[in-house]
Amino acid sequence: MAENFLSPKECLLAREQANGKLASFNKQNDILGEQVFEILNQNSRVLFYPLEDEDVWGFFEKTHGQSFICINTSIDFDKQVFTAAHELYHLWFNHGQELILASELEERSADIPKHELKANRFAAEFLVPELLLRQEIRQRKIDDVKIDVNVVVRLARIFLVPYRTMAKRLAEINMISAAQCKDFLAVPEDEVSLIRKRLGIELIERSNKISLDTLIDNALSAYEQGQISRVKLEYLLSFANTTPEEMGVTNEERQSRPSDDELDSLMEE
Amino acid sequence: MLTLSVPSPILIHGAMEAITMMGVTFQEVGSNIQRLLKDKGMSQQDLAGKLGVSKQVMSKIISGAKAINVAEISRIATTLAISVDDLLEINNKTDDVEAFNFMGEIHSEHTREKVSHLQNVISELLLLDEIMEGH
Numbered sequence: 001m002a003e004n005f006l007s008p009k010e011c012l013l014a015r016e017q018a019n020g021k022l023a024s025f026n027k028q029n030d031i032l033g034e035q036v037f038e039i040l041n042q043n044s045r046v047l048f049y050p051l052e053d054e055d056v057w058g059f060f061e062k063t064h065g066q067s068f069i070c071i072n073t074s075i076d077f078d079k080q081v082f083t084a085a086h087e088l089y090h091l092w093f094n095h096g097q098e099l100i101l102a103s104e105l106e107e108r109s110a111d112i113p114k115h116e117l118k119a120n121r122f123a124a125e126f127l128v129p130e131l132l133l134r135q136e137i138r139q140r141k142i143d144d145v146k147i148d149v150n151v152v153v154r155l156a157r158i159f160l161v162p163y164r165t166m167a168k169r170l171a172e173i174n175m176i177s178a179a180q181c182k183d184f185l186a187v188p189e190d191e192v193s194l195i196r197k198r199l200g201i202e203l204i205e206r207s208n209k210i211s212l213d214t215l216i217d218n219a220l221s222a223y224e225q226g227q228i229s230r231v232k233l234e235y236l237l238s239f240a241n242t243t244p245e246e247m248g249v250t251n252e253e254r255q256s257r258p259s260d261d262e263l264d265s266l267m268e269e
Numbered sequence: 270m271l272t273l274s275v276p277s278p279i280l281i282h283g284a285m286e287a288i289t290m291m292g293v294t295f296q297e298v299g300s301n302i303q304r305l306l307k308d309k310g311m312s313q314q315d316l317a318g319k320l321g322v323s324k325q326v327m328s329k330i331i332s333g334a335k336a337i338n339v340a341e342i343s344r345i346a347t348t349l350a351i352s353v354d355d356l357l358e359i360n361n362k363t364d365d366v367e368a369f370n371f372m373g374e375i376h377s378e379h380t381r382e383k384v385s386h387l388q389n390v391i392s393e394l395l396l397l398d399e400i401m402e403g404h
Contacts, residue, residue, distance in 0.1 A: 045394070047387055053380040061369060061391065068391050070384075099371035212390055218397040227400050228334050232296065236397075239390050264326055264335075 006117050011172075014118055017093060018125035032127055033160040034077075036084045040069060043091050048211040050074035057083045058100040060090055067091060068213075072100075077204040078162045079105075085123035094119070106164060128159045128169045137175065147176050150195060152184055157201045163192045212240050220247060293357050296333025298342065301356050303331050303399065305349055313403060319348045328403040332396070 006014070022028045025039055032039075040046055044067040051058075051072040057079060058071045069087050071080050083100055090098065094115050103109060104116045136158060142151055147170065156166035164185055171181035196202050219236035222228045223244075228236075230251075233244055244250075306316060317327035320341075329335035330345075337345075346353045369388060375381045 047390065049383070049387055051380055051383050053375075053377055053383075055377075056375060056380055056384075059369070059371060059384065059387075061388075063391065064395055066395075068394075070387055099374050101374070213394055215390060215394055215397070218394075218401055222332070222397060222400045226334070227329060227332050227403075232333065236393055239386070239393070264323070264329075 006114075006121055010118060011121060014121040015125045015130075017089075018122050019129065021088070021092065022126065022129065028129070029132075031132060031159055032085075034081060036081055036088070036127065037071075040084045040088060040091075043067075043088065044069045045213045046071065046211075047213060048073045048207075048209050050208040050210070055102045056099060057102055057105060058087070060087055060098050060100065073207050073209045075102075076162070076206060078156065078160050078165075081127065081160045082123055082162055082165055085126045086119045088126065089119035089122040090115075093122070106162075124161070124165055124169050124172070127161050128166070130173045133159070133169065133173060133175075147180070149184060149187055149192075150199060153192060153195045153199065154201065157196070157203075163187075210240050216240055216242065216247065220249065223249065294333060295330075295336060298337070298356055299331040299333040300396070301358055302345060302349075303396075305351060305355065309349065311349075316345070316348060320344060324403065328400060331403075332400045 019028070022032070027035065037046070047068060047070040049070055049072065051070075052074045053072065054075060056072060057075055058069065061068045061070075069084075069091070071083055073080060075083075079102075082105060086105055087100065104112050105120060107117070107120065133155070136155065140154075152167050152170065153163055155170075156163045159166065161169075167176075167181055167184035170176045170184075171178055176184070215236060219228070219233055223230070223233040230244065233249070237243055237247065302316070303313075306313065313327050313331060314324055317324050320327070322330075326335065330337055330341075342353055342356055346356055369384065372381060372384065375384060
């Protein structure tokens with residue numbers, strides 16, 4: 001969208017920031033794809049949870065000196081990848097608490113805050129570095145005139161980014177004109193899905209996965225050490241839709257251990 | 270000296286599971302102690318020392334895994350120079366994770382509930398960190 005404008009200087013900075021970070025993780029020559037979650041995990045505590053809302057892609061909360069990022073796992077997988085890269089920008093370059101809205105990541109309106117535009121540009125540079133994109137295009141023997149909607153869909157699938165991100169990215173590196181980009185962006189989501197189906201490159205299924213950082217591990221450890229009751233353990237595991245039994249904790253196991261009072265008196269000695 | 274200013278009856282069950290005292294769980298009392306320690310810049314060990322209990326017992330009290338009686342609550346209150354009411358106060362959240370400022374931006378009630386659920390998860394993660402740090 002022409003209204004959402006970053007200056008050439010700001011674009012260059014986003015590119016330098018992305019390349020610098022890719023280099024620091026030794027990932028310049030690789031399509032990043034879902035490895036972005038690994039990088040996110042190394043930099044923040046991450047919660048994966050199905051929010052069942054197409055408009056909220058996640059949130060970022062800083063509390064008690066720690067960063068928590070939630071990724072909505074009920075949205076398309078390529079959008080989850082993009083959300084992770086977008087949030088890395090906020091983590092590394094612009095801290096704050098925020099809700100991650102589809103309207104801002106997809107730049108659906110003309111009044112997107114500047115730092116969101118920067119985060120989007122960073123994410124695009126991080127996930128789709130120009131060199132790698134040109135390399136893919138060369139390998140597939142696609143020249144500029146041949147770039148049609150099918151090519152955009154294919155390239156988006158290769159880099160695991162949303163179709164719209166790829167359309168914009170091709171314009172950013174001048175592989176397509178602004179007018180072509182506008183036409184690609186105007187293709188409705190349903191049509192893009194149909195093209196994917198037709199080409200046999202459907203998206204990875206929406207995982208709806210629940211993964212809550214160290215919750216299960218620490219809850220089980222705390223229980224094993226007698227620090228929390230079974231009721232508390234059940235409560236904590238219920239957040240992750242699981243039970244002590246499912247995690248291999250039986251009632252007998254706990255009974256065979258010394259009681260808490262016995263443990264207390266042992267500790268006192 | 271007991272200076273209870275709470276309405277009776279106070280019910281305390283010896284059992285570890287689902288222990289409540291006027292609807293206040295020991296876990297909530299533990300969270301309150303943790304918050305008040307933080308406010309006063311004291312460590313769990315400082316309090317354990319003053320009460321004459323082991324670090325392990327203190328950690329259990331804070332995690333809500335140990336039943337404590339009225340006399341103990343009163344001693345803790347006296348040691349921390351606070352009222353028993355402060356210890357029995359019910360917080361809506363298990364920890365003091367500040368309200369998510371962006372909550373108002375969420376239009377769907379269903380999503381707000383889910384985000385608030387995750388806010389609880391974050392509180393519990395922080396509480397578990399404290400428990401694990403104690404060991």
